[in-house]
Amino acid sequence: MRWSRIAEQDCSVARALSVVGDRWTMLVLREAFMRTRRFEDFQVRTGAPRPVLAERLRTLVDNGVLERRRYSERPDRYEYRLTDKGRDLYPVVVSLLRWGDRWMTGTAEPPVELRHRACGHQMHPELACPECGEWVDPRDVDATARR
Amino acid sequence: MRWSRIAEQDCSVARALSVVGDRWTMLVLREAFMRTRRFEDFQVRTGAPRPVLAERLRTLVDNGVLERRRYSERPDRYEYRLTDKGRDLYPVVVSLLRWGDRWMTGTAEPPVELRHRACGHQMHPELACPECGEWVDPRDVDATARR
DNA sequence: CCCGTTGCGTTCGGAATCAGAACCCACTAA
DNA sequence: TTAGTGGGTTCTGATTCCGAACGCAACGGG
Numbered sequence: 001m002r003w004s005r006i007a008e009q010d011c012s013v014a015r016a017l018s019v020v021g022d023r024w025t026m027l028v029l030r031e032a033f034m035r036t037r038r039f040e041d042f043q044v045r046t047g048a049p050r051p052v053l054a055e056r057l058r059t060l061v062d063n064g065v066l067e068r069r070r071y072s073e074r075p076d077r078y079e080y081r082l083t084d085k086g087r088d089l090y091p092v093v094v095s096l097l098r099w100g101d102r103w104m105t106g107t108a109e110p111p112v113e114l115r116h117r118a119c120g121h122q123m124h125p126e127l128a129c130p131e132c133g134e135w136v137d138p139r140d141v142d143a144t145a146r147r
Numbered sequence: 148m149r150w151s152r153i154a155e156q157d158c159s160v161a162r163a164l165s166v167v168g169d170r171w172t173m174l175v176l177r178e179a180f181m182r183t184r185r186f187e188d189f190q191v192r193t194g195a196p197r198p199v200l201a202e203r204l205r206t207l208v209d210n211g212v213l214e215r216r217r218y219s220e221r222p223d224r225y226e227y228r229l230t231d232k233g234r235d236l237y238p239v240v241v242s243l244l245r246w247g248d249r250w251m252t253g254t255a256e257p258p259v260e261l262r263h264r265a266c267g268h269q270m271h272p273e274l275a276c277p278e279c280g281e282w283v284d285p286r287d288v289d290a291t292a293r294r
Numbered sequence: 295c296c297c298g299t300t301g302c303g304t305t306c307g308g309a310a311t312c313a314g315a316a317c318c319c320a321c322t323a324a
Numbered sequence: 325t326t327a328g329t330g331g332g333t334t335c336t337g338a339t340t341c342c343g344a345a346c347g348c349a350a351c352g353g354g
Contacts, residue, residue: 001194012247047148090285091242100159115289119279128275132266138237142262
Protein backbone atom coordinates (compact mmCIF):
# COMPACT_ATOMS: atom_id res chain seq x y z
CA MET A 1 0.00 0.00 0.00
CA ARG A 2 1.12 3.50 -0.79
CA TRP A 3 1.44 5.97 2.08
CA SER A 4 -0.55 8.50 0.08
CA ARG A 5 -3.57 6.21 0.34
CA ILE A 6 -3.32 5.76 4.05
CA ALA A 7 -6.47 7.79 4.64
CA GLU A 8 -8.50 5.07 2.93
CA GLN A 9 -8.04 2.76 5.92
CA ASP A 10 -11.13 2.64 8.08
CA CYS A 11 -9.15 3.71 11.13
CA SER A 12 -8.99 7.03 12.91
CA VAL A 13 -5.30 6.67 13.67
CA ALA A 14 -4.53 6.15 9.99
CA ARG A 15 -6.72 9.08 8.98
CA ALA A 16 -5.08 11.31 11.57
CA LEU A 17 -1.67 10.28 10.26
CA SER A 18 -2.70 11.13 6.72
CA VAL A 19 -2.76 14.75 7.92
CA VAL A 20 -0.03 14.89 10.59
CA GLY A 21 2.01 11.76 9.94
CA ASP A 22 4.58 13.19 7.55
CA ARG A 23 8.12 14.12 8.47
CA TRP A 24 8.40 17.62 9.96
CA THR A 25 4.66 18.11 10.37
CA MET A 26 4.68 17.40 14.11
CA LEU A 27 7.59 19.76 14.58
CA VAL A 28 5.64 22.44 12.76
CA LEU A 29 2.80 21.83 15.19
CA ARG A 30 5.17 21.90 18.15
CA GLU A 31 6.23 25.35 17.00
CA ALA A 32 2.66 26.45 16.40
CA PHE A 33 1.88 25.59 20.02
CA MET A 34 4.94 27.63 21.01
CA ARG A 35 3.28 30.56 19.22
CA THR A 36 5.40 30.52 16.10
CA ARG A 37 3.42 31.95 13.21
CA ARG A 38 5.76 32.87 10.35
CA PHE A 39 7.41 30.94 7.58
CA GLU A 40 10.95 32.02 8.42
CA ASP A 41 10.53 31.17 12.07
CA PHE A 42 9.07 27.76 11.32
CA GLN A 43 11.95 27.15 8.97
CA VAL A 44 14.70 28.05 11.41
CA ARG A 45 13.13 26.45 14.47
CA THR A 46 12.07 23.15 12.94
CA GLY A 47 15.04 22.86 10.58
CA ALA A 48 12.78 21.60 7.80
CA PRO A 49 14.00 22.30 4.27
CA ARG A 50 12.15 25.26 2.80
CA PRO A 51 10.35 23.43 -0.02
CA VAL A 52 9.24 20.74 2.42
CA LEU A 53 8.03 23.32 4.90
CA ALA A 54 6.09 25.16 2.20
CA GLU A 55 4.38 21.96 1.18
CA ARG A 56 3.59 20.94 4.78
CA LEU A 57 2.09 24.29 5.63
CA ARG A 58 -0.03 24.09 2.51
CA THR A 59 -1.46 20.71 3.37
CA LEU A 60 -2.04 21.68 7.01
CA VAL A 61 -4.00 24.68 5.75
CA ASP A 62 -5.87 22.54 3.22
CA ASN A 63 -6.81 20.17 6.03
CA GLY A 64 -8.02 22.93 8.31
CA VAL A 65 -5.33 22.48 10.96
CA LEU A 66 -3.77 25.89 10.34
CA GLU A 67 -5.25 28.99 8.83
CA ARG A 68 -3.30 31.33 6.58
CA ARG A 69 -4.04 34.90 7.52
CA ARG A 70 -2.72 38.11 5.99
CA TYR A 71 -1.05 40.32 8.56
CA SER A 72 0.35 42.87 6.14
CA GLU A 73 -0.44 44.29 2.73
CA ARG A 74 2.30 45.85 0.59
CA PRO A 75 3.96 43.53 0.60
CA ASP A 76 1.45 40.77 1.24
CA ARG A 77 2.57 38.75 4.23
CA TYR A 78 0.81 35.77 5.74
CA GLU A 79 1.03 34.00 9.04
CA TYR A 80 -0.11 30.54 10.05
CA ARG A 81 -2.28 30.05 13.10
CA LEU A 82 -3.82 27.02 14.70
CA THR A 83 -7.53 26.52 14.15
CA ASP A 84 -9.74 24.75 16.68
CA LYS A 85 -9.05 21.56 14.80
CA GLY A 86 -5.34 22.25 15.11
CA ARG A 87 -5.45 23.19 18.76
CA ASP A 88 -7.15 19.87 19.38
CA LEU A 89 -3.88 18.16 18.44
CA TYR A 90 -2.35 19.38 21.68
CA PRO A 91 -2.67 16.01 23.42
CA VAL A 92 -0.72 14.36 20.63
CA VAL A 93 2.17 16.79 20.85
CA VAL A 94 2.20 16.78 24.63
CA SER A 95 2.14 12.99 24.74
CA LEU A 96 5.16 12.88 22.46
CA LEU A 97 6.87 15.44 24.68
CA ARG A 98 6.15 13.43 27.80
CA TRP A 99 7.43 10.23 26.24
CA GLY A 100 10.58 11.96 25.02
CA ASP A 101 11.11 13.39 28.50
CA ARG A 102 10.80 9.99 30.11
CA TRP A 103 12.67 7.81 27.67
CA MET A 104 14.90 9.92 25.45
CA THR A 105 16.66 12.47 27.64
CA GLY A 106 18.95 10.11 29.53
CA THR A 107 19.77 11.48 32.92
CA ALA A 108 19.47 15.12 31.87
CA GLU A 109 16.63 17.39 32.85
CA PRO A 110 13.85 17.66 30.27
CA PRO A 111 14.54 20.64 27.99
CA VAL A 112 11.07 22.15 28.41
CA GLU A 113 8.95 22.55 31.49
CA LEU A 114 5.18 22.83 31.44
CA ARG A 115 3.40 24.91 34.03
CA HIS A 116 -0.31 24.82 34.63
CA ARG A 117 -1.70 28.30 35.15
CA ALA A 118 -4.81 26.87 36.79
CA CYS A 119 -2.94 25.41 39.76
CA GLY A 120 0.50 26.96 39.39
CA HIS A 121 2.24 23.59 39.45
CA GLN A 122 4.77 22.16 37.11
CA MET A 123 2.69 19.75 35.07
CA HIS A 124 3.12 16.22 33.74
CA PRO A 125 -0.19 15.60 31.99
CA GLU A 126 -1.59 12.08 31.77
CA LEU A 127 -4.55 10.45 30.07
CA ALA A 128 -7.61 9.99 32.24
CA CYS A 129 -11.06 8.49 31.74
CA PRO A 130 -13.68 11.25 31.99
CA GLU A 131 -16.28 8.83 33.32
CA CYS A 132 -14.47 7.53 36.36
CA GLY A 133 -11.55 9.95 36.54
CA GLU A 134 -8.94 7.20 36.74
CA TRP A 135 -5.60 7.31 34.91
CA VAL A 136 -5.67 5.12 31.85
CA ASP A 137 -3.57 1.98 31.66
CA PRO A 138 -3.57 0.28 28.24
CA ARG A 139 -4.19 -3.09 29.87
CA ASP A 140 -7.48 -1.84 31.29
CA VAL A 141 -8.85 -0.91 27.90
CA ASP A 142 -10.80 -3.01 25.41
CA ALA A 143 -10.74 -1.75 21.86
CA THR A 144 -13.48 -3.22 19.68
CA ALA A 145 -14.13 -2.59 16.00
CA ARG A 146 -17.63 -1.37 15.27
CA ARG A 147 -17.60 -2.74 11.71
CA MET B 148 18.56 19.88 8.30
CA ARG B 149 18.32 16.21 7.51
CA TRP B 150 15.55 14.19 9.12
CA SER B 151 18.07 11.57 10.15
CA ARG B 152 19.65 14.13 12.47
CA ILE B 153 16.39 15.12 14.07
CA ALA B 154 17.38 13.51 17.37
CA GLU B 155 20.14 16.10 17.77
CA GLN B 156 17.58 18.80 18.52
CA ASP B 157 17.40 19.56 22.22
CA CYS B 158 13.68 18.82 22.27
CA SER B 159 11.79 15.82 23.58
CA VAL B 160 9.24 15.98 20.80
CA ALA B 161 11.99 15.81 18.19
CA ARG B 162 13.73 12.97 20.00
CA ALA B 163 10.48 11.05 20.30
CA LEU B 164 9.87 11.52 16.60
CA SER B 165 13.33 10.21 15.78
CA VAL B 166 12.01 6.86 17.03
CA VAL B 167 8.32 6.89 16.11
CA GLY B 168 8.09 9.68 13.54
CA ASP B 169 8.62 7.65 10.39
CA ARG B 170 5.91 6.56 8.03
CA TRP B 171 4.15 3.35 9.10
CA THR B 172 5.74 3.28 12.54
CA MET B 173 2.64 4.58 14.32
CA LEU B 174 0.47 2.08 12.49
CA VAL B 175 2.80 -0.68 13.66
CA LEU B 176 2.29 0.58 17.21
CA ARG B 177 -1.45 0.79 16.72
CA GLU B 178 -1.37 -2.88 15.81
CA ALA B 179 0.92 -3.74 18.69
CA PHE B 180 -1.64 -2.24 21.07
CA MET B 181 -4.28 -4.35 19.33
CA ARG B 182 -2.17 -7.37 20.29
CA THR B 183 -0.67 -8.03 16.88
CA ARG B 184 2.68 -9.75 17.32
CA ARG B 185 3.77 -11.35 14.04
CA PHE B 186 5.42 -10.05 10.93
CA GLU B 187 2.75 -11.30 8.54
CA ASP B 188 -0.04 -9.82 10.60
CA PHE B 189 1.70 -6.46 10.89
CA GLN B 190 2.22 -6.51 7.16
CA VAL B 191 -1.38 -7.23 6.24
CA ARG B 192 -2.97 -5.01 8.87
CA THR B 193 -0.81 -1.92 8.42
CA GLY B 194 -0.36 -2.30 4.67
CA ALA B 195 3.30 -1.32 4.93
CA PRO B 196 5.57 -2.75 2.22
CA ARG B 197 7.52 -5.71 3.56
CA PRO B 198 11.01 -4.23 3.34
CA VAL B 199 9.80 -1.06 5.06
CA LEU B 200 8.08 -3.05 7.77
CA ALA B 201 11.21 -5.14 8.36
CA GLU B 202 13.29 -2.00 8.75
CA ARG B 203 10.75 -0.34 11.08
CA LEU B 204 10.51 -3.37 13.33
CA ARG B 205 14.29 -3.50 13.51
CA THR B 206 14.63 0.11 14.60
CA LEU B 207 11.78 -0.20 17.10
CA VAL B 208 13.58 -3.17 18.60
CA ASP B 209 16.91 -1.32 18.54
CA ASN B 210 15.26 1.55 20.38
CA GLY B 211 13.72 -0.67 23.01
CA VAL B 212 10.09 -0.04 22.01
CA LEU B 213 9.48 -3.62 20.93
CA GLU B 214 11.24 -6.79 21.91
CA ARG B 215 11.88 -9.66 19.49
CA ARG B 216 11.15 -12.92 21.19
CA ARG B 217 11.42 -16.45 19.83
CA TYR B 218 8.16 -18.35 20.14
CA SER B 219 9.22 -21.40 18.15
CA GLU B 220 12.37 -23.29 17.31
CA ARG B 221 12.58 -25.48 14.19
CA PRO B 222 11.87 -23.34 12.38
CA ASP B 223 12.91 -20.28 14.34
CA ARG B 224 10.00 -17.91 14.61
CA TYR B 225 9.95 -14.55 16.32
CA GLU B 226 7.25 -12.24 17.53
CA TYR B 227 7.33 -8.60 18.46
CA ARG B 228 5.97 -7.39 21.78
CA LEU B 229 5.71 -4.01 23.40
CA THR B 230 8.19 -3.28 26.15
CA ASP B 231 7.38 -0.91 29.02
CA LYS B 232 8.90 1.85 26.97
CA GLY B 233 6.63 0.89 24.09
CA ARG B 234 3.52 0.59 26.21
CA ASP B 235 4.20 4.09 27.42
CA LEU B 236 3.42 5.33 23.91
CA TYR B 237 -0.23 4.51 24.46
CA PRO B 238 -1.23 8.14 25.07
CA VAL B 239 0.26 9.14 21.72
CA VAL B 240 -1.68 6.51 19.80
CA VAL B 241 -4.89 7.14 21.70
CA SER B 242 -4.61 10.89 21.20
CA LEU B 243 -4.27 10.35 17.47
CA LEU B 244 -7.26 8.04 17.57
CA ARG B 245 -9.36 10.58 19.44
CA TRP B 246 -8.43 13.35 17.06
CA GLY B 247 -9.21 11.18 14.05
CA ASP B 248 -12.56 10.28 15.62
CA ARG B 249 -13.44 13.92 16.14
CA TRP B 250 -12.17 15.48 12.97
CA MET B 251 -11.67 12.87 10.28
CA THR B 252 -14.69 10.55 10.34
CA GLY B 253 -17.27 12.97 9.01
CA THR B 254 -20.69 12.10 10.31
CA ALA B 255 -19.96 8.39 10.58
CA GLU B 256 -19.50 6.54 13.84
CA PRO B 257 -15.88 6.13 14.89
CA PRO B 258 -14.60 2.76 13.63
CA VAL B 259 -13.25 1.66 17.01
CA GLU B 260 -14.75 1.94 20.45
CA LEU B 261 -12.75 2.01 23.66
CA ARG B 262 -14.17 0.53 26.81
CA HIS B 263 -12.70 1.04 30.24
CA ARG B 264 -12.72 -2.17 32.23
CA ALA B 265 -12.34 -0.21 35.46
CA CYS B 266 -15.70 1.52 35.17
CA GLY B 267 -17.34 -0.37 32.30
CA HIS B 268 -18.02 2.78 30.35
CA GLN B 269 -17.26 3.61 26.78
CA MET B 270 -14.22 5.83 27.13
CA HIS B 271 -13.01 9.05 25.50
CA PRO B 272 -9.72 9.67 27.30
CA GLU B 273 -8.45 13.21 27.79
CA LEU B 274 -5.30 14.77 29.19
CA ALA B 275 -5.48 15.89 32.78
CA CYS B 276 -3.13 17.61 35.20
CA PRO B 277 -2.21 15.15 37.97
CA GLU B 278 -1.75 17.99 40.47
CA CYS B 279 -5.15 19.57 40.25
CA GLY B 280 -7.05 16.96 38.26
CA GLU B 281 -8.34 19.48 35.71
CA TRP B 282 -8.56 18.75 31.99
CA VAL B 283 -5.73 20.42 30.13
CA ASP B 284 -6.43 23.33 27.79
CA PRO B 285 -3.40 24.45 25.75
CA ARG B 286 -4.15 28.08 26.59
CA ASP B 287 -3.72 27.35 30.30
CA VAL B 288 -0.21 26.03 29.87
CA ASP B 289 3.10 27.87 29.92
CA ALA B 290 5.97 26.06 28.24
CA THR B 291 9.38 27.40 29.19
CA ALA B 292 12.78 26.24 27.97
CA ARG B 293 15.14 25.21 30.73
CA ARG B 294 18.25 25.96 28.64
C1' DC C 295 19.31 56.23 -7.05
C1' DC C 296 21.67 52.14 -5.59
C1' DC C 297 22.53 48.59 -2.32
C1' DG C 298 21.55 45.51 1.26
C1' DT C 299 18.03 43.27 3.97
C1' DT C 300 13.58 41.00 5.15
C1' DG C 301 9.84 37.82 4.26
C1' DC C 302 8.09 34.20 1.66
C1' DG C 303 8.32 31.38 -1.13
C1' DT C 304 9.73 28.41 -6.02
C1' DT C 305 13.14 25.92 -9.07
C1' DC C 306 16.55 22.88 -9.81
C1' DG C 307 19.52 19.13 -9.58
C1' DG C 308 21.52 14.88 -7.19
C1' DA C 309 20.70 11.71 -3.07
C1' DA C 310 17.97 9.02 -0.21
C1' DT C 311 13.60 6.35 0.41
C1' DC C 312 9.77 3.99 -0.95
C1' DA C 313 6.88 0.46 -3.10
C1' DG C 314 5.82 -3.70 -5.28
C1' DA C 315 7.10 -7.93 -7.11
C1' DA C 316 9.94 -11.71 -6.96
C1' DC C 317 12.85 -14.57 -4.53
C1' DC C 318 14.91 -17.38 -0.55
C1' DC C 319 15.00 -20.55 3.30
C1' DA C 320 13.41 -23.75 6.84
C1' DC C 321 10.08 -26.38 8.11
C1' DT C 322 5.24 -28.89 8.05
C1' DA C 323 1.31 -31.22 6.17
C1' DA C 324 -1.03 -33.83 2.47
C1' DT D 325 6.52 -34.56 -4.16
C1' DT D 326 4.11 -30.64 -4.03
C1' DA D 327 1.94 -26.94 -1.66
C1' DG D 328 1.72 -23.86 2.08
C1' DT D 329 3.37 -20.93 6.07
C1' DG D 330 6.28 -17.60 8.45
C1' DG D 331 9.68 -14.35 8.14
C1' DG D 332 12.22 -12.15 5.94
C1' DT D 333 15.88 -10.13 1.69
C1' DT D 334 16.88 -8.47 -3.13
C1' DC D 335 16.02 -6.00 -7.00
C1' DT D 336 14.35 -2.03 -9.77
C1' DG D 337 11.84 1.94 -11.11
C1' DA D 338 9.04 5.74 -8.99
C1' DT D 339 8.73 9.27 -5.34
C1' DT D 340 10.33 12.24 -2.16
C1' DC D 341 13.83 14.77 0.12
C1' DC D 342 17.16 18.15 0.69
C1' DG D 343 20.31 21.99 0.03
C1' DA D 344 21.63 25.72 -2.60
C1' DA D 345 20.34 29.10 -5.51
C1' DC D 346 17.05 32.13 -7.40
C1' DG D 347 12.81 35.36 -7.65
C1' DC D 348 10.14 39.04 -6.16
C1' DA D 349 8.13 42.83 -3.68
C1' DA D 350 8.85 46.15 -0.46
C1' DC D 351 11.72 48.88 2.80
C1' DG D 352 15.71 51.51 4.84
C1' DG D 353 19.85 53.98 4.57
C1' DG D 354 23.53 56.63 2.30
